Amino acid sequence: MPLHLDEFQKAVFQGYVENVPPQRDYMLKAFLPIEPIYDIDFAYNIINGQYAPAASITGFSAAAPLRDKKELSQAFGSVTKVQHAFRLDEREILKFNAPRSSQEQAKVIDYVYNSTDELIVGVDDLEEFMRAQVLYTGELKYDDDEEDIHIDVSFDIPVENKVTATVVWSDPSSKPLADLQAAVKQFQSKNQRKKPIVMHMTSATEANLLQNEQIRVQVYGQNNGGRLLTPSDVQTALTALRLPPYVINDDVVNLYGQGEVPLLEDGKVVLLGDALGKTYMGPTAEKGHQTGKFIAPKIENDPPQQTVRVGETVFPALQKPQAIVILSV
Structure with missing residues (x-):
């Protein structure tokens, strides 16, 4: 046998x-x-x-x-x-x-x-x-x-560390850079002014950033002609504002053998120290x-x-x- x-x-x-x-x-x-x-x-x-x-x-x-x-x-x-x-x-x-x-x-x-x-x-x-x-x-x-x-x-x-965007990022007129700056400021208030080292999000969340007008203006200026944004453009905008870089986590696990479960939800950005x-x-x-x-x-x-x-x-x-x-x- x-x-x-x-x-x-x-x-x-x-x-x-x-x-x-x-x-x-x-x-x-x-x-x-x-x-x-x-x-x-x-x-x-x-x-x-x-x-x-x-x-x-x-x-x-x-x-x-x-x-x-x-x-x-x-x-x-x-x-x-x-x-x-x-x-x-x-x-x-x-x-x-x-x-x-x-x-x-x-x-x-x-x-x-x-x-x-x-x-x-x-x-x-x-x-x-x-x-x-x-x-x-x-x-x-x-x-x-x-x-x-x-x-x-x-x-x-801490409950204060669970924050919400001012306008949902699926709205192209939302202000994700301002939301991220506020989130980093909250992180610093709990960590002796240290900043997070990275942010995690899914591809679906990143897709909203690639369509966002605030980031487009940050990268290309006011008269940008609606130019397409790339992930590199978004990272550049974050770096210019001294915000931490982001990493995509689209991993899933087959939990309990009942199908795929994502490790990170869409519509969520997690800032990590x-x-x-x-x-x-x-x-x-x-x-x-x-x-x-x-x-x-x-x-x-x-x-x-x-x-x-x-x-x-x-x-x-x-x-x-x-x-x-x-x-x-």
Whole structure:
């Protein structure tokens, strides 16, 4: 049977999982980088700006926010396990045990590797989805009834940091540059006058900027003849006004296997500071209480089936909630 082969034994298979390169660039990992921890429960610091009110976090089962200090507050949580699995049923096992050709047997082996790769992508995607929720909404909500994983955490981004454009950007007469200047000013008020390092938006939001008259005048002057704007023109206008550059995030994940879910909504611009927090990765029993992804192959005889499970324990933690401004446009 496939999982009896040497390449699918625990140690060798684990090495395979650890060395599969990422299938795509997960841009939010740079803002909440991986931090290994060696206990399921963990503590981390909420770093507050000098003029910012104390932040608080309500834990998974806590009825009220945990105690805060003046400029350094501790928040506690648990690292949650995310995992996916696939199953080789009796029919697929039969194809391997009694193949009509060596090619058919090889296809079953390829199926195991390809399906394992898909599990790894699923875990990585879910990890990025969790980071996106934290950075783009200030909350982490996730419900998986099948695996009995339920998360509902608010990281308390200051309410003043959630701002709205004066006129929706789909209106060509809107003033996005003024809106962004106001958003940056709000960011500075919570971060000792530091500016955000980047802004995230979707292509649909960028499309409104490419049609905007205020930006056209900024780039080409009053008598511009309705010239077309390019993304480079928009970035140039932002630079001229000492506004941070923007990056497009159109990434989607297939959440719960129910279709594609965008990481960032259209009509939203998120201004991000640096050193925002960590993605804590904890230990698992399946990996001998070590951190990182695990793989757990399982062979059953009644009925005959083989299962491969891939997962990790992970939790994205926001340590500077005041260093995020969310602009609805």
